[in-house]
Amino acid sequence: MTSASASPAASSAASPFAGAGICVIAGLSLPPGRKGPVFEQDTWDFGHVIGLPAYMKQRSRRLEFAGICNPAWRTTAKEYCAALLAPGHEHVRELPRAYRSPRTLQTCSLKLGELTRWLNWLTAHGVTSLGQVTDWHCEAYTAGRCEKHDSDGNVIGQQAATMARAAEVVIELAQYRELFSSDRYPSGLRPFGGRAGTTVAGLARTRDGENSTQPVPDDILRPVLAAALYLVRTLAPGIRSLQQEARDYTTVGPRTREKYRDPDYADIQAVLRRRVAEGRPLDRISPVKARERVSSGRLSQGDPLTEVSLDSLAREAGRGDFQWSWLGRLRPGILAAIEAVGVQEPYGRNAPVVTRADGNGQIPWTLPLPVHQISTLVRSLRTACIIVIAAVSGMRASEISELAAGCRRPVEEPVPGLARYRIASKVIKGQPLGGTDDEWVVTREVFDAVEAAERLTGNAEAGTLLFGRFTFNLMYQCFRSWVNGPAGQRLGLQQIPAGPLNPRMLRRTLAVELAYRPGGLLAAKIQLKHVSCATTEGYAARPGGAQSRLLAEVTREETRRNLEITMAEYQRHLQGIQPSGPGARDLIRLFQSVDGAITTESGTPPNVIPADQQVRTMLARRAAALHLGTANYCWFTDPSRALCLKLAGTPDADRPLLGMCDSARCPQATHHACHRPAWAASAENTKTFLGSLGRGQKTERARLEAELARSQRVLSEIDAAAGTAPHGEN
Template sequence: MMRRPLPSDPVPRRPESAFAQVDVCELAGLQLISGAQRSLFDDDRWILTGLAQRHRSIQDWELEWDFTEILSPAWRMVTKEIVLALLAPRFEPVLQCPLAVRAVRSPRTANRARIQLTAWFNWLTSRGIRTLAEATQELCEQYLEERSWSIPEPDKPQRRLDPDTLSEIVRTMKLVPLYGELLSTDGHRPGFTPWPGRTAAAVVGARSGRANRVPPVPDHILQPLLATCLYLVNDVGPHLADLLDELRADVAAAARLPRFTVDHLPAMRDVLAQMRAAREPLPAISAQKAAVVEEQADPGPLAYLAANRLGRKIGVRELSRSWAYRHLKDDPVLLELAAEVGFVGAWARAAAPIPRADTGELVPWTKPLADGEVEIMAGYVLTACLVLTCALSGMRTSELAEITVGARSCERPAPGAGSRFRLASRVIKWKPFGGVPDEWVVIEEVDRAVALAERLVGRPAGEPLFGTIMIGDRLANLRNWFERSGNRERWGVPPIPQGPVNARMLRRTLAQAIAERPGGLLAAKIALKHISVATTEGYAARPGGSQRLFLAEIEEAEDEHHVRLTVEAFRDFQAGRLPAGPGARGLIEAFAHVDAELKEAARSDPKVLQHDAHLESLLRKQAQTLHVGPANFCWFRDPAKALCLRLAGTPDATKPLVGMCDSARCPQATHHPCHRPVWVGQAESLTVFIESPGVPAGERRRLIPERERALRVVAELDTAMQEGTV
């Protein structure tokens, strides 16, 4: 009679791997470009850099998988089997594993699993473990504790890693027992699973569903950053693009010129004589080359001469700098000319004037530039184009990397809403490997920045536009260039303060700005209402697109903001700073009811009074009715009472028309202490117009009631404040 297998019995292993001799990419359904290297499962090094669908944000090193980094040959095979099972979960032997992952994982995700398995298996080897059957829960916990700390740095303490980072480690360790039936060389003992019955997030204490923790870019960095980038794109960029066109045409023409010979010496004499007569400076080398020259002990009088540029004036393709220095260093004509006129960059010697950013004073858009300096400046203006595109569209890093030359759609008029611009890209996140095409509705500033970037890079259609999207590194270089070149003082742009800035932070900043600042400005000349409308139209045009996901982030940030505002208004109520306005009585009654509930709950738990989470739960329903206006709060509980809807003739609408709000008369509008400066400012502005002798009498009569209304709102706020503190 056959004995029933016991949990302690070893698991029977396959005599040969189920993946033996298979083509990795063919099994995983990954297409390769023609002529690309193909990798077999039995190879210890898989090269997937020739994938046809690869997106631009994935690096070559992420597609070069060296399994020999795993010290144990048996565990090398285990890792290869798990990695390929993640790529091909519908392979029949994988389907026979009841607990295996069923969703297809991308090569990037599979590589991350490979890296984590390599670290885990090599750690076991360093502890003298030779088979996975020897692995215990205690060993798993020891490994996790060691991996929970950052790599030591000189003069810096170790820090504990974020739970999200640690959860990936635990999740990878828990992969091995999921594929026990598939593994051919080794596996855990029957029934063993690291941290059984607990998810990876629960093991490391990560909280699922928490709010977005990406911080926005602080205003003291954001405002000068966007102001500077707008100036570079709108004022400097067009002139620079024209200059680049001239430079590229010159380079193309030079390819057809002859090489320099001694026969060109008479022509050189004529050119030098003409320059001397016109007192035209000799062409100078770039500032970078000049810095190298200055370090030399005896550079010589012609060390700053751009010999190639002088050769172009003669009519030759190139003039070797070393040859010119050897044969012309003692030439009396050239030496006298250098002493008389000096050296100046050959380009933009008569630069067009542009207004300074601070005073409006007209200044040349650039100092004269050498050949290399034109390309360098173009790279920094391209950074400004990238920052504006990222900050004002909400696109992710991967989506920015997929923008190509020619991705702009023609301007399309939107009835009653001006023009709209569209930008094609690809969505990578949460999509099959390689992503899917998508289109963003963007504002004119973004369209202008992308159009300028296309001119600056000068690449054919279909080529990547921005290249690397490392905004933090590119901004650090931009700051240094501004100070090194002196252009910040020339243009009067504000200094960009030091501080972290990246694409995720800019995306978060835009989401919060739209959610929290109705009708306000993100930066000079950029209306948030315009951006918000463009974002909504992008959602409407492509309901499943990436812009819809961005709009969801905006709505989430808006909900959080409304809860915070409601809590602040409640705290003002508790402190005696009462609201004013037609809807104040109803709001005060609602707050009084919540206050009574808090006090009742505090009798059983004294911590409730200080616990904002409990207060937020009580106020959340009230916060859902809040719509923020520029100078009031609208508590939109009953559409029939909304004055704006009655005036518009749309009493069944689900949202108020904040732009038509007359908060001094609407029964659902309230004014709070935070709104007082707005009304005071309006009253002062109206007073200036009313007292101006240039304002017609009829207009003055129209403005007087407006001022009286503003003053009445201020007086009501002051009265409510006094009554509340009595």
Template structure:
């Protein structure tokens, strides 16, 4: 693990701040692991990675605040005072300010505020402004005009920025004025207020929303997407789990694997080559792009080792990589072995048969794969689990991230043919630091999917949770390409229209379907963990909701837990 060096700002460089020497987490009421970092105000880097209860979806980079990225040294002190005041509004020095915010904000919020503030202050430095007393409305307007466009690293305009981002920019510029009495080194002149009495909301051109702006997925997208995900979970996952076990056995986790006591690479790789010859086991095949890279690096097209998967060979010895500096020593031995046993994709050579998704007979669950393609199968199955759980439970990203490998509670028998399936987890949004434990009553498919996800999870890397990370865009693009490609057609999967899909859209789709059923508004409110039924109304046009009276609403909300099944026809 990388250890951060936390330089401190020399106390003699600037006038002493009222927060000097204070423990940031103690002032903000943030609990910290005993061995975790305890950032102090004078540190130039505030590391919150040791704070207890931070949501899992919050990336590591968002837990660390780098004030060193601000070019003007005196403004680093100002930025720290501003962020400290937002984290600890109950501090005696902050309570005295007339315009200071009274509610503490989250680590994620101050990380975003610092990012925007750094951009504003560094832009002023580039304009030759080295004192906030020199800032005028012209500066503010010019900077907002700049931020109305999103540019790439070369400065080329890509698109317009969102109103929400523009509101954040305006808000940070204005908020510096709320704390000017607190700053020890600089500040706007007392009479200056950016954009006068206009709010950040109006300056940014925000339009008041009349409902939830996240669109639900149309049925021609939702149905094939969920059907494909469930096909992977229910039909392919048992074979993927077996493949996972085989891949784990390929890389032995023996003592000495990561220390100097292990045998020399010459010995271990030679032994792996000998094993292939003794067992008549062909060597794994390299990916096409690896072969292309080797040719570009000057390999002979007739080289017998051109298509050998050398990384797979290294994995057989428990090593993560094959170093090309080994090749001159191993070449003779390896060429002889390749001539003797040949090359073949290592995994899935005798794949079991499964029923096609369209019911047109049985086929091998996979074509032969090399090691890289096999690992992609695992990743694809995990993505399918994420899609199915999001679609069938309506969980938020933050809630999916908190699901642990033991999230499935024992099924409850409620009578003949009636079984209640529950998942335990945490609600993060709108709750105190660390979230609140809660349960979701769901259908059997979602319950079984959680079990598959637990079996596929790397419990060490994912810290005992179902998903290591909740990155969705790229994994979904890979899943979509697979479904719509040759392999998806071979398995009989219906193509999925190539339109934007997000976890929020899956949640919204479930909410709309539930809310538009008789009595479904109250049921959706309970199931989606909304604090108020008004929030649930925002997920669907209230004018379209089925009106059946209070008794029917409550009765529907108490239906058998299996009742969500009829909301979707996943096989039609």
């Protein structure tokens, strides 16, 4: 399927982008006086473009075409990338299968990398013109790209996502074929028979658009959040103090040059005497530097001075770095000081006492540590801040990257004793280059995490990014190693099991937790305690904003949850386990109508379900009316019948007032086996209160006895409906 005419015809025409400024045609803004890349250049540098997101890698800001071996194909690659960046160009918008919205620089960088591999693969296989490309080349290249190799080059698996990206680039060269001026595919070539790249790779689309990102498992979420919050709340001040101490040490300059020529070294000897008098150990250097001293021949193996920081003595005396020529005169005094006070890591001595994370007593928050471990602590604290922000606010990684110094808004107090915390950032996903400014209403935990991250930047000017671009996977591994290591275990932190965790999973977990909690509360797993979620206050503040999109995700999870609960209750109905409560009769009648419809349509008994989706469709409307109460299900099908709305005097409300629910009397409330523990606990608590009343508290006794009778009646109804009532009960 070669095309001798296609390529020469293409090469005779000038490129439609010849001489064009790429930033101009793509609508990218540059600072005054800056010039962007021109089409003919082999390197397109977008580093000075205004509004590039903070998370973008440096290599994604440069498009390199010199890596393509065939010079003619470099022009093809440039035209392809220009078309991706400028779909509104007069020659691009005429193409029927071209993208209609501009691709991001990061996407173009990824596609150019894949295109370079494809074109160089063709060169290696003897192809000199794109007109010689056949279906075999397309199939062979993508088949090779999907292979996963070990360190020895052996094939150990397949990477469907990589294959899909490779196939997409191969396909898109055909879709932009008419645009290319130097070379192009033959006119009859349709790579992979017109199939999409995902289809070629065998990637199946998720059913009903379901999110493929999984929530964080509970056994990982609990210790991760507990450790992150402990770092932010308890250890952040100490870590910041150590960080500042290390910075101060490196910024102290030497004294005058004359001091270096002091032949008596009285100042250093005075430092040694002062340390002995104060009981301060000499500073220890890192094992690496100690080995360097031995390997260089300056000190012998086993010399007590090998691990002593001599520079710290000189700097304390105001001299700067220690000169080895001084050691002969100072050795006796240093050895005497070692004998008197010993040698110890220089930072974290006399650390403040804190309460252990497990509550088992108080200990200094850190043991003495060397300077390189301060960076480990700072990195762990920074990771903890990201975890808290992502887990409790639902911000994406790109939005966290845009957080800057000064992003915390003044705390508001709309009601005495109730504070509202807000932070500002940018929404990047789905927005024009530069993002869109937005605000998040957050909890105190998130506000404190942002403050801790802000303090780590020192006295940074407003607008300085707090995190910038970060690689969370590496940061999390270091964080987990610290928590599971001696330092974290000494502080009583629970070990974090192995398993994946990233900001997307934390965001999904937040959505699921919000959807599965009555009243929209986030049950954050923090040492078995719950933290109420204030983020819902921001959902309606900016229609279409970041938090409203998170609410939409929560709503989808809630809809899925309601349908699963309704389906589960229907399955129990088929097993003879019925609901109880005032609304049980209506719910059972609905289930029986579904039984009848299935029997009529399929001719099978109602306990044989021919199609699960058929039942879901029948129950979907009732599931949409489900609201979860603490001790009941509320089937809010008719607001005029809702007891809570009658008591509140708001019969036209579109949602029940679950805080006022009296499920023992409301005709739309049902009780199920899952609610039995709540009613049993209520009965036990009421009995306890009754036992503590005096003889004169008759009114309170009557009220509690009525409450106990109600709880016991509900328990009896639940047991009877489930077929678990004790013998002798009806």
